[in-house]
Amino acid sequence: MQKSLGPSGAHQRDGRSIGPRPLLQSLLRGAHLKCPACGTGALFRRYLKVADHCPHCGEALYHHRADDAPAYFTIVVVGHVVVSLVLVVEMTFRPPLWLHCAIWLPLTVILALTVLPRIKGALVALQWALLMHGFDPDYEEEIGDRLAPPSA
Ligand SMILES: [Zn+2]
Numbered sequence: 522m523q524k525s526l527g528p529s530g531a532h533q534r535d536g537r538s539i540g541p542r543p544l545l546q547s548l549l550r551g552a553h554l555k556c557p558a559c560g561t562g563a564l565f566r567r568y569l570k571v572a573d574h575c576p577h578c579g580e581a582l583y584h585h586r587a588d589d590a591p592a593y594f595t596i597v598v599v600g601h602v603v604v605s606l607v608l609v610v611e612m613t614f615r616p617p618l619w620l621h622c623a624i625w626l627p628l629t630v631i632l633a634l635t636v637l638p639r640i641k642g643a644l645v646a647l648q649w650a651l652l653m654h655g656f657d658p659d660y661e662e663e664i665g666d667r668l669a670p671p672s673a
Pocket residue numbers: 556557558559560561562575576577578579580
C-alpha cells in the first residue's frame with residue numbers, strides 16, 4: 522500500500538482518503554454531483570458515468586456499485602410527487618385527459634432526468650462514507666477468487 526498526499530492535500534492511501542468520512546456531508550456533496558471526499562471535483566464525467574478518480578483530489582471513485590438502486594429510488598421519489606400532484610389536480614379542477622397527458626408526461630420525464638444523477642451521486646457518496654466495497658482504505662483488491670498479493 523502506498524501512502525500519499527493527494528493533489529488537494531488530503532491524506533490518501535492507494536487513492537483512498539484515510540480521514541474521517543462524515544455521512545451527512547458526504548450525502549450532500551454527492552447529491553450536488555461533487556466528490557464526497559473534497560466536495561470540489563465533479564463526481565460524474567458524463568451524465569450518469571461516475572469518474573474513475575476525482576479530478577480535484579484524486580479520490581478513487583470507481584469502487585462504487587450503485588447498480589439499479591438510483592433508478593429504483595428515482596421511480597419512488599418521482600412517482601410519489603407526480604401521482605400526488607395528479608390526484609390533487611384531478612380532484613380540484615377535473616381537467617380533460619389530454620391536458621393531464623400534456624402536463625404530467627413531460628413533467629415526469631424532466632423530474633426523472635433531473636433527480637436520477639442526484640440520487641446516484643448520493644448513493645455513491647453513501648457507499649464512500651460507509652467504506653463499502655473498495656472505498657475502505659484497508660480493502661484488499663480481489664483478483665478472481667483470490668486476494669491480490671501485497672504490494673511493496
Ligand atoms: Zn475529490
